[in-house]
Amino acid sequence: MARVELEAVGKRYPNGFEAVHAFDIDIADGEFIVLVGPSGCGKSTTLRMVAGLETISSGALRIDGRRVNDLPPKARDVAMVFQSYALYPHMTVFENMAFGLRLQKLPVAEIEARVRSVAERLGIEGLLDRKPKEMSGGQRQRVAMGRAIVRRPRVFLFDEPLSNLDAKLRLQMRVEISRLHESLGATSLYVTHDQVEAMTLADRIVLMKDGFVQQIGAPLELYARPVNTFVATFVGSPSMNLLPGMVQGDRVVGAGFSLPLPAGVAATAGQAVLAGVRPEHLRRAEGAGALTGAVDVVEPMGNESFVHCVAGEHRVVARWPGFVAPARGEAVALEADPAHVHLFDAATQARL
Amino acid sequence: MSGPRDAEPKPPVRWGTHLFLASFAVVTLFPVLWVVKMAFRPEQTFATGLNPLPTVFSLDNFRDLFAAPHFWQQMLNSVIVAAVTTAAGVFLACTAAYAFSRFRFPGRRAGLMAFLVTQMFPGTMMMIPLYHVLDQLGLLDHLAGLVLVYSTTAIPFCVFQLKGYFDTIPRDLEESALMDGASQFTIFWRIILPLSRPAIAVTALFSFMTAWNEYILAATFMSDEASYTLPVQLQQYVGDYTTEWGHFAAGALLVSAPVMALFFLLQRHLVGGLTAGGVKG
Ligand SMILES: Nc1ncnc2c1ncn2[C@@H]1O[C@H](COP(=O)(O)OP(=O)(O)OP(=O)(O)O)[C@@H](O)[C@H]1O
Numbered sequence: 001m002a003r004v005e006l007e008a009v010g011k012r013y014p015n016g017f018e019a020v021h022a023f024d025i026d027i028a029d030g031e032f033i034v035l036v037g038p039s040g041c042g043k044s045t046t047l048r049m050v051a052g053l054e055t056i057s058s059g060a061l062r063i064d065g066r067r068v069n070d071l072p073p074k075a076r077d078v079a080m081v082f083q084s085y086a087l088y089p090h091m092t093v094f095e096n097m098a099f100g101l102r103l104q105k106l107p108v109a110e111i112e113a114r115v116r117s118v119a120e121r122l123g124i125e126g127l128l129d130r131k132p133k134e135m136s137g138g139q140r141q142r143v144a145m146g147r148a149i150v151r152r153p154r155v156f157l158f159d160e161p162l163s164n165l166d167a168k169l170r171l172q173m174r175v176e177i178s179r180l181h182e183s184l185g186a187t188s189l190y191v192t193h194d195q196v197e198a199m200t201l202a203d204r205i206v207l208m209k210d211g212f213v214q215q216i217g218a219p220l221e222l223y224a225r226p227v228n229t230f231v232a233t234f235v236g237s238p239s240m241n242l243l244p245g246m247v248q249g250d251r252v253v254g255a256g257f258s259l260p261l262p263a264g265v266a267a268t269a270g271q272a273v274l275a276g277v278r279p280e281h282l283r284r285a286e287g288a289g290a291l292t293g294a295v296d297v298v299e300p301m302g303n304e305s306f307v308h309c310v311a312g313e314h315r316v317v318a319r320w321p322g323f324v325a326p327a328r329g330e331a332v333a334l335e336a337d338p339a340h341v342h343l344f345d346a347a348t349q350a351r352l
Numbered sequence: 353m354s355g356p357r358d359a360e361p362k363p364p365v366r367w368g369t370h371l372f373l374a375s376f377a378v379v380t381l382f383p384v385l386w387v388v389k390m391a392f393r394p395e396q397t398f399a400t401g402l403n404p405l406p407t408v409f410s411l412d413n414f415r416d417l418f419a420a421p422h423f424w425q426q427m428l429n430s431v432i433v434a435a436v437t438t439a440a441g442v443f444l445a446c447t448a449a450y451a452f453s454r455f456r457f458p459g460r461r462a463g464l465m466a467f468l469v470t471q472m473f474p475g476t477m478m479m480i481p482l483y484h485v486l487d488q489l490g491l492l493d494h495l496a497g498l499v500l501v502y503s504t505t506a507i508p509f510c511v512f513q514l515k516g517y518f519d520t521i522p523r524d525l526e527e528s529a530l531m532d533g534a535s536q537f538t539i540f541w542r543i544i545l546p547l548s549r550p551a552i553a554v555t556a557l558f559s560f561m562t563a564w565n566e567y568i569l570a571a572t573f574m575s576d577e578a579s580y581t582l583p584v585q586l587q588q589y590v591g592d593y594t595t596e597w598g599h600f601a602a603g604a605l606l607v608s609a610p611v612m613a614l615f616f617l618l619q620r621h622l623v624g625g626l627t628a629g630g631v632k633g
């Protein structure tokens with residue numbers, strides 16, 4: 001297994017477009033890194049540069065201390081699971097999984113043993129004679145994983161491996177990937193659109209936007225201390241409420257609301273800020289509360305509801321625990337603990 | 353195709369369709385049957401009468417053909433020319449088409465354009481320049497000359513055909529193989545070619561037919577009877593004053609037999625959908 005270092009790695013496509021800007025990360029041996037971000041932010045590009053499928057325009061990529069910028073994929077000893085699975089259509093599952101091993105000229109008996117043991121582990125030992133077109137999406141996905149695992153690479157790369165599965169299967173595979181990572185302990189880079197996948201699988205999450213890394217950190221760190229409004233609204237569902245206001249004494253005051261300032265925040269009186277509160281940190285106030293709004297939409301989720309309120313010119317979402325939620329049109333007063341209020345500079349959008 | 357099952361058309365429409373198709377089948381088959389009839393009739397006159405079905409079965413015409421002075425030599429010529437053209441055509445077209453499909457290199461667009469443009473001129477227009485070229489090369493009356501000419505006419509079309517097919521093979525498959533440690537050649541040989549069987553079959557068939565059926569160029573470039581190909585020999589039976597229709601028809605059947613055989617042989621490869629199931633998304 002391996003340590004992977006990206007030092008100011010950048011990508012400029014031949015048409016001049018800069019898809020990735022100075023990406024820096026030091027990935028420890030066995031670490032599971034998840035890349036998230038909106039579509040087109042450069043996740044796949046980054047992954048493909050590590051794979052060797054895309055040239056690196058600037059910076060250095062090192063695997064176990066060795067610079068591999070100019071090595072072809074096969075010399076990097078990296079395996080990749082594609083979103084499309086990319087199974088060889090004319091080969092059986094066995095042949096698909098054995099393809100890489102055969103190219104390494106391993107003894108036939110060893111290939112056979114390795115493929116069988118991985119197939120067993122993934123529960124596809126009964127499918128070894130099938131062709132890809134004779135399998136379901138979930139089965140193909142497993143084969144694609146198996147083909148990567150069987151090679152015992154130093155680094156695993158996944159580009160949205162679960163995005164073609166239905167919700168239930170996705171959840172199942174997510175748990176399985178987690179378990180596999182637990183037992184293989186392989187250094188992994190995983191690209192996804194799915195926040196839940198990111199939060200549950202990652203040792204550390206890398207959140208990107210427009211080719212720039214926004215924040216790198218443990219899932220809870222991104223959740224608890226987002227470095228800017230982009231990270232704040234990207235992580236967590238429903239998104240964090242952001243309310244424009246001004247610092248006044250120990251409170252942030254804006255049109256129709258007044259929230260307590262979090263402790264130790266570097267803000268000066270009169271500074272224009274954005275106050276952020278997650279829906280799950282807004283609760284019904286006993287008295288006047290921090291803001292009062294009229295209930296607009298209620299989304300019942302079973303054990304909780306998301307209540308959308310209109311408060312003056314702002315819209316806020318609050319999580320309502322339990323089975324009872326206010327009715328549409330009802331006026332509700334909401335408040336939040338200062339510890340759960342985030343403050344961002346209105347101009348730079350950076351955390352204060 | 354709307355709905356799970358298309359509704360059956362109403363009987364009058366259905367009968368009308370059948371009648372229409374049947375009449376086309378008759379129009380298409382009638383001359384063919386006539387040729388068959390003439391081939392098996394032990395005379396050299398043109399078959400007359402409406403009945404296109406053979407009434408007698410005689411192998412005299414075939415026997416005469418087989419006994420003709422250069423027949424077997426000419427048959428061999430045809431086979432060699434067609435086989436070598438096919439082999440060279442398929443090999444060169446595959447490699448060229450793959451390069452055009454996957455690599456970006458200077459002259460790529462110009463090359464594709466040139467291939468397209470050459471397809472716009474009829475082969476006969478090139479006859480005199482080609483004659484001159486072969487003469488310079490000393491390849492007149494040589495089978496190699498014919499192979500050269502046929503290959504160069506067939507390859508541009510084949511390259512286009514194959515490039516179009518290669519373009520439809522997802523790049524993910526190649527990248528996946530690259531990650532698995534395959535070289536460019538391994539990818540071409542073990543992934544691309546096996547997946548392109550239908551297109552290669554069409555290409556092979558086309559090259560074969562180009563060479564096997566061609567008459568005008570062969571008749572121009574070959575003057576020695578021993579180096580004729582079968583179509584050229586066939587034409588000899590149609591004289592200025594008399595035509596040996598029986599021999600001509602028997603020869604025509606012999607010439608078309610291998611093409612048909614090849615068609616049936618390749619038929620099962622001519623189905624699409626080979627890449628089904630490989631990628632999703
Ligand atoms: N070959 C290319 N040439 C030029 N620009 C490209 C090329 N490939 C990708 N891009 C651009 O680079 C940017 C990043 O692309 P990338 O595929 O890495 O995004 P992504 O984060 O993986 O998006 P998604 O979530 O939609 O998969 C996009 O704006 C894309 O348009």
Ligand SMILES: [Mg+2]
Pocket residue numbers: 043044045159
């Ligand atoms: Mg992508």
